[in-house]
Amino acid sequence: MLNRITxxxxxxxxxxLSATAASAQATTIPGEQVGxxxxxPLPEGLYAVDTFIYRRTDQPFSPDTAINVPFLLWSTPLTPxxxxxxxxxxxxxxxxxxxxxxxxxxxDISINVGTLLAGIWAFDLGNNFGxxxxxxxxxNDLDAGSGSLGTGLAGTPVLPQFSSNTYRFGVAGSYxxxxxxxxxxxxxxxxxxxxRFGGPVGAAIGPIRLSDxxxxxxxxxxxxxxxxxxxxxxxxxxFDTSQFSAANGNRGRFAVGGLIGYDFKAFTVQAYVARDVVxxxxxxxxxxxxxxxxxxxxxxxxxxxxxxPPAPAAVVAPLVxxx
Numbered sequence: 516m517l518n519r520i521t522x523x524x525x526x527x528x529x530x531x532l533s534a535t536a537a538s539a540q541a542t543t544i545p546g547e548q549v550g551x552x553x554x555x556p557l558p559e560g561l562y563a564v565d566t567f568i569y570r571r572t573d574q575p576f577s578p579d580t581a582i583n584v585p586f587l588l589w590s591t592p593l594t595p596x597x598x599x600x601x602x603x604x605x606x607x608x609x610x611x612x613x614x615x616x617x618x619x620x621x622x623d624i625s626i627n628v629g630t631l632l633a634g635i636w637a638f639d640l641g642n643n644f645g646x647x648x649x650x651x652x653x654x655n656d657l658d659a660g661s662g663s664l665g666t667g668l669a670g671t672p673v674l675p676q677f678s679s680n681t682y683r684f685g686v687a688g689s690y691x692x693x694x695x696x697x698x699x700x701x702x703x704x705x706x707x708x709x710x711r712f713g714g715p716v717g718a719a720i721g722p723i724r725l726s727d728x729x730x731x732x733x734x735x736x737x738x739x740x741x742x743x744x745x746x747x748x749x750x751x752x753x754f755d756t757s758q759f760s761a762a763n764g765n766r767g768r769f770a771v772g773g774l775i776g777y778d779f780k781a782f783t784v785q786a787y788v789a790r791d792v793v794x795x796x797x798x799x800x801x802x803x804x805x806x807x808x809x810x811x812x813x814x815x816x817x818x819x820x821x822x823x824p825p826a827p828a829a830v831v832a833p834l835v836x837x838x
Contacts, residue, residue, distance in 0.1 A: 540761040541704045541728035541751050542628075542653055542681035544568060544582065546812060548732035549747035550774045550785050553700040554689030555645035556599035556637035557590035560823035564588065566816045573809045574798040581610040586631070592824075601635040603651075611673060626674060629655035633683065643692030649685035649702075656680050675761040678710025678723045694738035696745070702730040726755035726762040736774055743776035747787055756795070766795035770812065785816045 547566070568582045586605030593600040607628040613621045633651025640646060653659070659677040672678065687700035709722035729752050736745030750769030753762035772789025789812050796808040 540676050540726055540753065540765075541730060542655075542676050543683060543702055543704050543728075543730055543751075545730055545751040545768065546732060546747070546749040546770065546787075546789060546814065548687070548698075548700045548702070549734045549749055549789075550696070550736060550743075550776065550787055550814075550816070551734070552645070552689035552691050552696045552698050553685075553687030553732075554637070554647050554698060555691055556639055556647070557588070557601060558823060559590050559592050559599075561821045562588045562590070563819045563821050564816065566814065569813045571811055572796070573806070575800075576614050576616050577798070577808075578614060579612045581612070583608050583610070598636045598638040601637060603631070603633050603635075605631040605633075607631070609674065624673070626660040626677070627658055629653040629657060629659035629677065629680065643690055645689045645691070647685075647687050649683065649687070651683040653681040653683070672712060672720070672723075675710070675723045676706070676725055678712050678717075679706040679708060679725055681706060696734055696736045696738075696743075698732075698734040700732040702732070704728045704730070723761055724755070724757075724759045726753040726760050728753050728762075728767070734774075736776075741778040743774070743778075743785070745774055747772055747774050747789060749789070750793075753795075764795065764797070768794040768796065768810065770810070772812070782817055782819045785814075785818075787814050788812065 547568075564584075564586055566582075566584045568584075570580045584605060584607040586603055586607075588601060588603040591600045591602065609626045609628060610623070611626075612623050615621050631651060631653050633649065635647055635649050637647035638645060655677045656679065659674075682705040683702065684705070685700060685702040687698060689696065689698040691697075705727050706725040708725040708727075710725050711717055711722055712720060731750050733748045734745070736743050736747075748769070748771045750767060752767040753760075753765060756762050756764055756766050768791050770789040770791045772787055774785060774787035776783060776785035791809040791811075794807050794809050796810075797805050798808045799805055
């Protein structure tokens with residue numbers, strides 16, 4: 516049962532996670548949905564999930580970034596037209612840890628992501644196939660931070676995408692037969708552009724041009740008893756990489772890696788590591804040469820079912836019937 520729950524919580528994880536500066540500049544973080552069968556409906560109940568992501572790029576002295584994403588998901592008893600309705604709320608936090616060279620001060624920061632409200636409509640198509648549709652919004656205009664490295668306007672904002680609400684749309688398909696999880700998940704991020712931050716700093720920065728983005732997450736894992744293992748891949752494509760866009764010069768990235776997981780019965784743990792094979796991010800080294808700025812990502816995820824309704828009692832047939 517918990518294996519199935521873990522496999523089908525992707526819709527929630529998908530919308531809950533938010534981007535770091537290295538993802539330039541989608542709010543949904545690439546790879547957040549891998550390892551989970553986003554297309555399959557969850558059994559009715561309440562679930563808690565926490566996902567932690569850590570990323571390092573190849574550029575020397577560039578900040579490391581991390582995200583912690585706690586969220587609650589309610590898989591409701593509602594099944595209009597045969598599709599399960601699921602609702603979630605999340606409050607992710609982004610962290611940055613500078614790695615400046617000797618003689619330069621370092622600063623660790625944390626930034627609120629806008630509260631996430633989202634819904635999922637998931638269908639069991641039979642024969643272990645499922646499909647889901649997702650819609651949600653990060654309320655960045657309400658309570659997201661901008662972040663600053665303490666270097667004036669040049670270091671502010673750290674996450675320009677939080678200058679606008681992020682409208683999230685997705686469709687996913689999954690096959691979950693014979694212990695397999697074969698899933699493809701396509702996600703779109705749409706912004707009210709140009710975005711603006713409030714206050715005097717926001718006024719000084721002015722309008723921020725944001726790029727809509729599309730993301731693809733791929734999973735092909737297999738369960739062997741309580742263990743799970745398999746390859747994963749994911750990527751993001753930015754539509755606007757023009758000079759004044761927050762995604763200037765960075766069309767996106769694509770990474771491949773591997774996942775392992777274990778079902779402890781009361782909860783499930785998944786961990787995966789991936790490395791870019793293609794990236795649009797670049798940096799200039801000390802010799803003035805341009806290099807591709809590849810990223811290495813590490814993820815760990817905990818899935819805990821908090822409540823599932825009891826199964827209906829079986830009706831006992833009488834041993835002797837009159838008639």
